Every structure is written in structure tokens, then in C-alpha cells.
Amino acid sequence: xxxxxxxxxxxxxxxxxxxxxxxxxxxxxxxxxxxxxxxxxxxxxxxxxxxxxxxxxxxxxxxxxxxxxxxxxxxxxxxxxxxxxxxxxxxxxxxxxxxxxxxxxxxxxxxxxxxxxxxxxxxxxxxxxxxxxxxxxxxxxxxxxxxxxxxxxxxxxxxxxxxxxxxxxxxxxxxxxxxxxxxxxxxxxxxxxxxxxxxxxxxxxxxxxxxxxxxxxxxxxxxxxxxxxxxxxxxxxxxxxxxxxxxxxxxxxxxxxxxxxxxxxxxxxxxxxxxxxxxxxxxxxxxxxxxxxxxxxxxxxxxxxxxxxxxxxxxxxxxxxxxxxxxxxxxxxxxxxxxxxxxxxxxxxxxxxxxxxxxxxxxxxxxxxxxxxxxxxxxxxxxxxxxxxxxxxxxxxxxxxx
Amino acid sequence: xxxxxxxxxxxxxxxxxxxxxxxxxxxxxxxxxxxxxxxxxxxxxxxxxxxxxxxxxxxxxxxxxxxxxxxxxxxxxxxxxxxxxxxxxxxxxxxxxxxxxxxxxxxxxxxxxxxxxxxxxxxxxxxxxxxxxxxxxxxxxxxxxxxxxxxxxxxxxxxxxxxxxxxxxxxxxxxxxxxxxxxxxxxxxxxxxxxxxxxxxxxxxxxxxxxxxxxxxxxxxxxxxxxxxxxxxxxxxxxxxxxxxxxxxxxxxxxxxxxxxxxxxxxxxxxxxxxxxxxxxxxxxxxxxxxxxxxxxxxxxxxxxxxxxxxxxxxxxxxxxxxxxxxxxxxxxxxxxxxxxxxxxxxxxxxxxxxxxxxxxxxxxxxxxxxxxxxxxxxxxxxxxxxxxxxxxxxxxxxxxx
Ligand SMILES: NC(=O)NCCC(=O)O
Ligand SMILES: NC(=O)NCCC(=O)O
Numbered sequence: 001x002x003x004x005x006x007x008x009x010x011x012x013x014x015x016x017x018x019x020x021x022x023x024x025x026x027x028x029x030x031x032x033x034x035x036x037x038x039x040x041x042x043x044x045x046x047x048x049x050x051x052x053x054x055x056x057x058x059x060x061x062x063x064x065x066x067x068x069x070x071x072x073x074x075x076x077x078x079x080x081x082x083x084x085x086x087x088x089x090x091x092x093x094x095x096x097x098x099x100x101x102x103x104x105x106x107x108x109x110x111x112x113x114x115x116x117x118x119x120x121x122x123x124x125x126x127x128x129x130x131x132x133x134x135x136x137x138x139x140x141x142x143x144x145x146x147x148x149x150x151x152x153x154x155x156x157x158x159x160x161x162x163x164x165x166x167x168x169x170x171x172x173x174x175x176x177x178x179x180x181x182x183x184x185x186x187x188x189x190x191x192x193x194x195x196x197x198x199x200x201x202x203x204x205x206x207x208x209x210x211x212x213x214x215x216x217x218x219x220x221x222x223x224x225x226x227x228x229x230x231x232x233x234x235x236x237x238x239x240x241x242x243x244x245x246x247x248x249x250x251x252x253x254x255x256x257x258x259x260x261x262x263x264x265x266x267x268x269x270x271x272x273x274x275x276x277x278x279x280x281x282x283x284x285x286x287x288x289x290x291x292x293x294x295x296x297x298x299x300x301x302x303x304x305x306x307x308x309x310x311x312x313x314x315x316x317x318x319x320x321x322x323x324x325x326x327x328x329x330x331x332x333x334x335x336x337x338x339x340x341x342x343x344x345x346x347x348x349x350x351x352x353x354x355x356x357x358x359x360x361x362x363x364x365x366x367x368x369x370x371x372x373x374x375x376x377x378x379x380x381x382x383x384x385x386x387x388x389x390x391x392x393x394x395x396x397x398x399x400x401x402x
Numbered sequence: 403x404x405x406x407x408x409x410x411x412x413x414x415x416x417x418x419x420x421x422x423x424x425x426x427x428x429x430x431x432x433x434x435x436x437x438x439x440x441x442x443x444x445x446x447x448x449x450x451x452x453x454x455x456x457x458x459x460x461x462x463x464x465x466x467x468x469x470x471x472x473x474x475x476x477x478x479x480x481x482x483x484x485x486x487x488x489x490x491x492x493x494x495x496x497x498x499x500x501x502x503x504x505x506x507x508x509x510x511x512x513x514x515x516x517x518x519x520x521x522x523x524x525x526x527x528x529x530x531x532x533x534x535x536x537x538x539x540x541x542x543x544x545x546x547x548x549x550x551x552x553x554x555x556x557x558x559x560x561x562x563x564x565x566x567x568x569x570x571x572x573x574x575x576x577x578x579x580x581x582x583x584x585x586x587x588x589x590x591x592x593x594x595x596x597x598x599x600x601x602x603x604x605x606x607x608x609x610x611x612x613x614x615x616x617x618x619x620x621x622x623x624x625x626x627x628x629x630x631x632x633x634x635x636x637x638x639x640x641x642x643x644x645x646x647x648x649x650x651x652x653x654x655x656x657x658x659x660x661x662x663x664x665x666x667x668x669x670x671x672x673x674x675x676x677x678x679x680x681x682x683x684x685x686x687x688x689x690x691x692x693x694x695x696x697x698x699x700x701x702x703x704x705x706x707x708x709x710x711x712x713x714x715x716x717x718x719x720x721x722x723x724x725x726x727x728x729x730x731x732x733x734x735x736x737x738x739x740x741x742x743x744x745x746x747x748x749x750x751x752x753x754x755x756x757x758x759x760x761x762x763x764x765x766x767x768x769x770x771x772x773x774x775x776x777x778x779x780x781x782x783x784x785x786x787x788x789x790x791x792x793x794x795x796x797x798x799x800x801x802x803x804x
Binding site: 058059060100101102105107129130167168169170186188190198199200201202203204205206207209212214215217218219221222225228229234236237238239240242243244245246247248249250251252257259261290291309346347348349371372373374375 | 504507604605621624649652
């Protein structure tokens with residue numbers, strides 16, 4: 001699945017979302033970030049309790065990440081509609097824009113704007129990654145999804161936000177469990193690290209005359225994994241671009257992404273600080289854990305710069321929402337609840353991180369085969385998806401009745 | 403300077419070359435690789451003695467690499483023309499296509515076809531690097547330089563080939579010398595190394611569940627420098643592309659270029675063999691010189707594949723051509739010849755590598771400031787360029803009279 005945010009295929013999915021939820025009796029609001037809120041009236045007026053997630057994917061993503069949460073929400077609307085059930089307050093489904101951060105490089109950017117954590121203008125001006133020049137605003141306009149509603153928790157308040165999502169990790173499957181009751185989300189920071197040296201000829205320039213930005217970046221990438229592993233954290237580089245890009249020219253310029261994660265904010269900061277110190281040494285040609293003693297004494301140094309792209313501190317979800325999910329699970333699994341469910345911390349960020357700042361929020365996980373996600377082979381069994389959808393609907397209805 | 407082979411600006415330079423040499427009394431032949439041969443009649447018929455080099459550049463190249471050899475050749479034609487000098491046999495200037503290998507990834511590809519070392523169809527089908535789909539043939543057609551002459555040493559024979567070029571290294575400048583008398587060219591091989599792992603989510607996938615193609619490639623790049631440095635050879639990576647390219651997806655796929663050089667063919671082969679063994683271990687997660695003991699025991703391996711793109715064995719130039727250059731230098735520098743010239747081996751490949759297979763060949767080097775090349779700050783003093791042009795013309799005329 002490749003449905004990058006605000007692409008032509010994303011527009012198709014959005015149109016489908018709007019048509020389908022309208023046919024199920026909903027009113028659909030689109031805000032200035034293109035977030036779609038499908039809302040079904042209740043007995044009383046008030047903010048809706050919603051099931052929310054996203055329809056965008058990674059460039060080579062799967063068919064479940066985000067999508068399951070939205071389609072299960074629509075399934076809930078269909079069940080209410082077909083059975084003519086009236087909830088106490090409105091309920092609804094939300095499709096958040098560019099959750100992945102894959103095309104526009106801030107993840108969960110549109111729930112972030114809704115929560116007041118990211119300025120609208122900053123989000124609108126975000127450029128797509130790569131060589132293109134499109135911005136979020138230009139693409140929202142192009143596909144007709146620059147809504148006239150303010151993007152904010154004040155303009156579109158929510159009573160509570162429940163998100164069904166695939167685990168994207170191996171734990172539930174390994175332990176033979178069906179449902180993760182998510183307590184919170186680990187912290188993460190995303191950086192762009194820029195290394196600058198000098199372009200030179202690969203055939204005529206001795207190692208000691210080089211300032212090789214790619215060799216330096218390679219050492220930094222190796223180091224970041226060591227630094228994270230020592231603290232039980234994660235470090236990852238998913239993007240690396242270099243210039244000028246010719247077999248016989250040593251690259252003078254490299255930019256790479258660095259994603260550092262841990263359930264503990266302090267550990268993320270420690271790994272960041274460790275990398276900052278070590279990267280400066282590596283760029284200066286000083287030795288760091290044997291990485292710079294490679295018989296290549298470079299007399300020229302590179303420079304290194306860090307830019308913080310995303311800072312998502314550890315999140316704790318709302319006890320009332322969590323207990324609605326627990327109760328829903330108990331009513332479904334009965335005596336097996338303990339064996340088939342598990343309290344968990346999410347490794348990935350989700351729109352629920354931002355909604356939790358402005359309304360009670362929690363998440364429900366279902367198993368991912370081999371723990372694989374952000375990959376076309378991502379898979380969750382149909383019966384596990386159905387079980388997750390069941391828990392989602394019951395949790396929403398329980399919250400609505402509270 | 404950015405004049406990639408067969409781009410619109412390359413067409414402009416080619417048109418200028420043709421107009422200028424025609425105005426100096428030459429006939430211009432264009433062959434099936436777009437090589438331009440400007441030939442000036444002599445007293446007798448026979449193959450011409452030529453000054454040859456190239457007008458294409460790196461993506462961020464300088465104003466001397468290749469260009470000096472062609473413009474100095476034209477200066478020679480102008481001197482002969484203005485002074486109404488008739489040579490014994492024809493003399494001329496050659497502009498070889500895509501010497502850099504920057505846009506179409508085989509360097510010196512068109513002198514290679516001329517020499518019979520590279521099949522025409524292989525060269526024609528070469529795709530431009532990056533995401534474009536143009537081939538050499540489609541671009542030759544597009545800019546009107548797919549000539550009707552066969553590209554071969556039989557269709558366009560040369561009596562001898564002299565190439566004036568900037569050193570692209572630091573030696574002449576450091577030793578305060580004016581002219582390098584080039585004895586040969588070091589060996590080099592270019593490879594594309596492909597590493598395949600699996601895309602996965604950076605937030606939910608523990609190190610032990612990853613097959614991270616970029617981490618593995620980074621270790622390989624670090625290792626290749628160690629392996630080369632131990633043997634006094636060079637190793638360089640100038641191109642690296644990865645997929646899918648998203649901050650929160652571990653890359654499952656990386657391709658990078660590897661350029662290995664040494665004056666000794668055997669040493670290039672030894673470094674290649676060393677890297678092949680080590681890369682296989684690195685990809686399999688086995689330890690290699692501490693690079694894989696980074697507290698990151700990956701239980702999943704990557705695969706690694708090698709493709710040979712260019713194989714340019716060490717070249718020895720022709721004694722008769724070398725002695726023409728020596729004599730030219732003596733007539734210019736007199737008693738200072740020993741102090742101001744130096745016998746050298748070229749670190750970079752040049753079209754003279756291929757012409758030397760089919761006709762007597764040598765090269766003349768002039769100093770490069772700070773040894774810098776393949777970089778916009780590339781610089782050679784005007785008086786050094788003039789001195790090189792002087793030696794070039796005299797060497798050509800001496801060879802013609804032999
Ligand atoms: N679930 C998910 O892939 N979210 C994107 C943000 C992150 O990388 O954690
Ligand atoms: N002189 C030059 O840059 N030639 C290209 C082939 C090489 O990289 O040696």
C-alpha cells in the first residue's frame with residue numbers, strides 16, 4: 001500500500017470516507033488541515049466520543065496501519081445505523097491527515113495542530129520530502145481538502161478519542177494474546193543531522209586530504225545504534241541524502257534523519273546528548289570507540305549540525321478510557337480476559353498522543369504478524385481485526401453512557 | 403560548473419566546439435557516441451596526431467577538468483591557422499563524450515567504445531543515474547549528436563593522442579613544479595553494492611528483529627576505507643540510495659557505489675577480495691574488527707550483492723609520446739626542466755587510458771590548487787594553463803615530424 005498523504009489516491013480514500021459516513025447518517029466536517037470528522041447525532045447535544053485514526057500510509061506501507069482504526073470506526077457507525085441505535089451524545093469517526101509523517105516530515109501533524117501543539121502556519125508550510133516543492137497547504141488546496149473549519153480542539157471539541165491500531169510489534173503475537181490495552185506511548189525525537197565536508201576527486205585525493213561527509217555520517221549511524229542499545233533505547237536512520245552523488249566524487253554533503261525512542265523521556269535525552277558529543281568528535285576526526293582509528297587519519301574535519309524535527313514526549317492515557325476498554329474486553333473475553341489481553345506501551349506515536357492533551361484518550365492494539373509494519377507484508381488476521389473492532393465499539397458506547 | 407554529458411548545456415559547448423574548429427579550417431567528424439573529431443589537413447594524408455580530452459563535467463565540477471585539454475587543443479589549431487603552418491600529417495582535437503561517468507555511470511565510455519573495449523549497444527543503453535529514464539542513445543538523438551560515423555579506431559584512426567589535464571591532486575603544487583610528465587594511470591574498479599534487508603517500523607521493532615540495510619551499508623563503508631588504507635590504496639563511496647526513505651521506516655534496501663584504486667592491479671583485487679569477505683560477514687551479522695559488536699545483536703541478516711560497473715587496469719603510456727613531451731618541456735624549461743617537471747602516475751582515469759590501447763598516447767599534467775578537483779573551487783593559474791598548452795602543442799608537432 002502506498003497512499004501518501006494528500007496524494008491523488010489519498011483524495012480518493014477521503015471521498016470514500018465522506019460518501020460512506022454520510023450514507024450512514026453522519027455530518028462530515030473538514031478543517032483547515034484536512035482532518036475529516038464524521039459525526040452522528042445523539043439524544044443530547046455535546047462533543048462527540050470518537051474512534052479516530054488515519055488513512056495515509058508509508059511509501060511502501062501496509063493495509064492495516066491507521067486504516068484499521070478508521071474502517072472499524074465506520075463499521076461501528078454502520079452497526080448503530082442498521083440497528084437504529086441512538087447514543088446519549090454524538091459519536092463519530094475521525095480521519096487525521098498525514099499521521100505517518102512520511103510525505104510531510106512531521107508525524108501526527110494534523111492532530112498536533114488540532115491540539116494546539118503545532119502552529120497551523122508551520123504545518124501548512126511543511127514541504128514534501130525529496131526534491132518536490134509541494135507544501136501541505138498547496139496539496140490540501142489541490143485535492144480540495146483545505147476545509148473552512150478552524151483546526152482546533154475549540155472549534156471541533158471531542159468528548160473522548162479511542163484509537164484501534166495494529167501493534168506494529170511482535171509482543172501480542174508472541175504471547176498469543178488478542179488485545180493490547182494501551183497505557184501510553186513511548187517518547188521520541190526526530191532530528192535531521194547535516195554533515196558538511198568537501199567534494200573532491202576519489203582517484204586523486206589521498207585519505208588525509210579528504211573531508212568525506214559520507215564516511216563521517218556512516219560512523220555516526222553506527223555509533224547511534226551503539227548509544228541507543230546501551231540504554232535499551234532505539235535509534236534509527238530512515239532517510240539519507242548526499243551531494244553531489246557521483247561515483248568518482250567524494251560527497252561533501254550528507255543529511256540524515258535520526259529517530260531516537262524510549263519509554264522514558266530522560267533516556268531519549270541521554271542518547272541524544274551522547275550522540276551529540278560523539279558526533280562532534282567523529283566529525284573532528286577524533287577517535288570514538290575505535291570508529292575513527294581505521295588507519296585513515298583524516299587531517300580535515302567535517303562540520304555537523306542538528307535540527308529537531310519532532311519532539312513527542314512520553315504519553316500516559318486516560319484512566320476512564322482505559323477502564324472502558326478493560327470493561328469492553330471483559331464483556332467479550334469473560335474468564336479469559338487476563339490471558340488474552342495485555343496492558344502495553346506503544347512503541348509508535350499515534351494521533352492519540354495529541355488528542356490525549358485535549359480529551360480523555362486511549363488505544364486498543366491487535367496483533368501484527370511477525371511484528372512487521374511499515375512494510376507491504378504487514379498482516380493482521382481478519383478475526384483479530386473483528387475482535388478489535390468489537391472492543392472499540394463497546395468502549396466508545398461505554399464512554400458515551402458514562 | 404555543471405555540464406552533465408548530453409545535457410542542453412553540453413549541446414551548447416559542442417556547437418561552440420564545431421563552429422570554432424571549422425572557422426580554424428578543420429573538418430569535424432561526429433561518431434555514433436557523439437565524439438567530435440576536428441581535423442586539420444597536413445602535407446600528406448594519414449591518421450591525425452590529436453590533442454584530446456572532454457567538455458563534460460561533474461554535477462558540481464570545476465572549469466578545468468577536461469575542458470583545459472580541449473581548449474588548449476583549439477589554441478594549438480588557432481596558432482597553426484594564424485601562422486599558416488602546415489604539418490606533415492593531419493593534426494586535430496577530440497572532444498570525447500561522457501568522460502566523467504557522472505551522468506551515465508561508465509567513465510570514459512566513448513573512448514572505450516572507440517577502442518573496442520566497450521560494446522556500442524551497451525554504451526547506448528546506459529541509463530542516466532538517479533530517477534530519470536534517459537539513455538545515452540536517447541540523449542544523443544535529442545541533442546542531435548548521434549553521428550553517422552562508426553565509433554571505432556578503425557573508422558577514425560589516430561596516429562597519436564596527447565592529453566593535457568589538470569593534475570586533480572596536490573603533488574605538483576606541493577613540490578613547486580609546473581608540468582607532470584605522465585607515465586601511466588593507476589588501476590581502478592567501480593562496483594555497485596546492493597544490500598537487502600527488510601523495511602520495518604523504527605518505533606516498534608527491536609534491534610534484534612531488524613534487518614537494517616542502511617546500518618549494514620554504513621559498516622561496509624567504514625570497513626572499505628580501512629581495507630584500502632591498510633594497502634595504501636583508495637576506496638570511496640560517492641553514491642548511496644536507499645528505500646523506502648521515511649524517518650520512521652528502517653530502510654530495507656540500500657545501493658552504494660564503491661570505487662577502489664591503486665597503481666597496482668593486484669592491490670585493487672586484494673582490497674576487492676578483502677571487502678567481499680568482510681561485507682558478507684557484516685551482512686550476516688558476524689563480527690568484523692569490532693564493527694558488529696555494537697551491542698546490537700541483530701538476529702536477522704541482510705543479503706549483499708556486487709555488480710562490477712567499470713574495470714580499468716593500470717595503464718602504461720607510450721615511450722615515444724613521453725619523449726616528445728620531455729623534449730617539449732626541455733625546449734621550454736631549459737636547465738630548469740629537472741626542477742620544474744616530474745614523471746607521475748595519474749590517480750584519475752582519462753580517455754588516454756583507452757586511446758593508449760589503440761595508438762601511442764601520453765598525458766601532460768599542470769598543478770591543481772590545493773589538489774582540489776570535482777569541486778567548483780578547482781583552480782589552475784592562467785600561466786600554468788598556458789605553459790601546459792605550450793608543452794601540448796610542441797609535443798604534438800614533434801610527434802607529427804617524427
Ligand atoms: N503508528 C505510526 O506509524 N505512527 C507514526 C509516528 C511514529 O513513527 O511513531
Ligand atoms: N579525470 C577524471 O575525473 N576522470 C574520470 C574517471 C575517474 O574517475 O578517474
